Amino acid sequence: DADVTQTPRNRITKTGKRIMLECSQTKGHDRMYWYRQDPGLGLRLIYYSFDVKDINKGEISDGYSVSRQAQAKFSLSLESAIPNQTALYFCATRTGTGEGTQYFGPGTRLTVL
Amino acid sequence: EDQVTQSPEALRLQEGESSSLNCSYTVSGLRGLFWYRQDPGKGPEFLFTLYSAGEEKEKERLKATLTKKESFLHITAPKPEDSATYLCAVQAGSNYQLIWGAGTKLIIKP
Numbered sequence: 248d249a250d251v252t253q254t255p256r257n258r259i260t261k262t263g264k265r266i267m268l269e270c271s272q273t274k275g276h277d278r279m280y281w282y283r284q285d286p287g288l289g290l291r292l293i294y295y296s297f298d299v300k301d302i303n304k305g306e307i308s309d310g311y312s313v314s315r316q317a318q319a320k321f322s323l324s325l326e327s328a329i330p331n332q333t334a335l336y337f338c339a340t341r342t343g344t345g346e347g348t349q350y351f352g353p354g355t356r357l358t359v360l
Numbered sequence: 361e362d363q364v365t366q367s368p369e370a371l372r373l374q375e376g377e378s379s380s381l382n383c384s385y386t387v388s389g390l391r392g393l394f395w396y397r398q399d400p401g402k403g404p405e406f407l408f409t410l411y412s413a414g415e416e417k418e419k420e421r422l423k424a425t426l427t428k429k430e431s432f433l434h435i436t437a438p439k440p441e442d443s444a445t446y447l448c449a450v451q452a453g454s455n456y457q458l459i460w461g462a463g464t465k466l467i468i469k470p
Contacts, residue, residue: 251403289364289460290404290447305457337403348394349458351403 250274251352253338259358266325268355270338277342279321280349281305281313284335293336296321328359362387364450366461373468376437381464383448384430392451393431394458395424397444404447438468 251272260266270279277298282290292305294313302315310332314322325332335356339349364385373379385393392411396404408417410426417424421442423434433446445465449458 287462289462290449291460292457295457347456348406348409350406353403354401356401
């Protein structure tokens with residue numbers, strides 16, 4: 248079984264709809280991240296969480312919100328989707344101490360029409 | 361401003377033709393440099409971490425090296441299954457965030 252899972256894997260929605268992307272992990276890591284990936288650009292950080300009570304904005308948080316329901320679950324919401332939010336979205340986790348490797352989920356391909 | 365630049369954007373090689381991918385960076389307080397492999401439609405898969413200039417790491421046909429300004433991912437006698445996008449990221453600062461390059465798309469032709 249995968250250590251980091253994301254649902255749904257693909258989603259097509261319309262402008263103005265509310266969308267939630269979910270991430271679960273079995274690695275026991277404290278830190279969780281949401282990134283988006285666009286063609287020709289590096290991964291960009293949307294939000295990150297060091298634990299259930301510690302949530303922080305990344306470089307592109309406008310238009311997004313998150314919820315850390317438990318150590319293992321971190322959800323990303325688009326309150327009112329717009330076409331330029333069409334992208335690949337990745338969840339990642341890492342240990343909470345010092346330098347550490349981030350491990351990624353399989354991604355969600357989101358299309359906003 | 362912290363920045364990571366990867367070159368070339370794309371590289372096409374014949375099977376068995378060795379080459380190198382470059383990752384140059386300008387950050388203050390480097391804590392680590394990471395290489396990942398990403399296959400189409402999948403999440404990045406961790407390959408290596410390098411922490412200090414002069415460090416080298418190897419895995420099968422891949423070898424990563426680090427200087428104070430850049431890292432190279434050397435691929436020796438590549439096979440078609442090495443085709444993927446290779447991502448470089450630098451960890452810096454007090455919150456250990458990663459700064460990502462845009463990636464190099466590597467295509468190995470049989």
